[in-house]
Amino acid sequence: MKKAGIRIFFTSYCLLLIGLLTSEDLLAQRNELGFGLGGATYTGDIIRKVDPSQLGIQGTLFGRRNFDNVWSLRAGISFARLNAADSINPIDAAAAYRNAGFKGSVFEATAVMEYHFLDFTHPQSQYRYSPYGFFGLGYSFFSGEGQTYQGDPNAGDYSLGTPIIPFGLGIKYKLNDRWTLAMELGFRATFSDLFDKIDSKNANIPRFPDPSNQNVPYGINYGSYGDKDWYYFLGLTLSYSFNSVQCYSY
Structure with a gap:
């Protein structure tokens, strides 16, 4: 039932994006379509x-609506592969003993406002970048x-x-009136x-062995209590404007 809801959400989002980009003012020099490729990683209880x-x-596909020379609305869908393992680069000896790890795929839908610091879209602008x-x-x-610890019976x-909440920064460079190349960190x-x-709500198991009682389990399920997981994108995007650049008035 949960997966069906996710599919409905992403289908509705894609239809909304298509509707935005095929509206009657598609040729009003406001809209762009683009794609991007790059790398992804995460931070949490395995990688700090x-x-x-x-x-x-x-990878990402997106549409952009340019409101003026400064503000733009970008809606997109992205796919990424994330992975982490204590066995590759443990944060300490207890993490090496824990031997947690995971790998999987992220699918996301986002809508963000972009703010450009330089007026690089104006035909007479001295800047080709911003x-x-x-x-x-x-x-x-x-x-x-994944598995929470070595021998985890619930692994799988x-x-x-x-x-x-997506946010970040980047730099855009106009190749010509139609094509724009960008590098972005998100x-x-x-x-x-x-x-x-790794669920921080689970009972706190000691990170290190108890010298007085070697039978007490340790290090198999500890995490950063109260911190949420993050992930990050770094890559290049290329976008196409459907018409020549518009000179906006303020």
């Missing part, structure tokens, strides 16, 4: 800081497999959905602590 040795791939920032809302669905497939703040299959 971004680890270049544990990267996945990501830094920009963005902020918005979205929803993410994750499906993967799992899935979850969560609202997300952050995804989630409302879930379960991307890595």
Whole structure:
């Protein structure tokens, strides 16, 4: 039932995006279509800081509505592969003993507002580039497999959905009146602590052995209590404007 709801959500979002981009003012020099490719990673209970040795791939399709020379609305759908494992780069000795790990796919739908710091779209502008920032809302669905600790009887497939807050920054460069190339770093703040299959609500098991009682389990299910999981995109995008650049008036 949950997966059916997710499919309905993403189908409705795609139809809304198509409707936005095929409206009657498609040729009013306002709309763009684009795609992007790059890398993805996560931080949580297995990776505390971004680890270049544990990267996945990501791709995106998006539409953009330019309101003026400064503000744009971008709606898009993205796919990414995320993975992390204590066995690759444990954060400490207890993490190596824990041996948690996961891998899976993220599907997300987002809508963000972009703010451009330079007027690079004006035909007479001295700039062909502009830094920009963005902020918005979205929803993410994750499906993967993993284990919370070595010998976890509940290891295997799992899935979850969560609202997300996407934000970040980048730089755009106009190749010509129709094509724009951009490099972008995006952050995804989630409302879930379960991307890595480690639930901070579980009973607190000691991270290190008890010298007085070696039979007490330790290090198999500890996490960062109170912190939610994040994931990140870094990549290039290429977008196409359906008509020549419009000179907006303020």
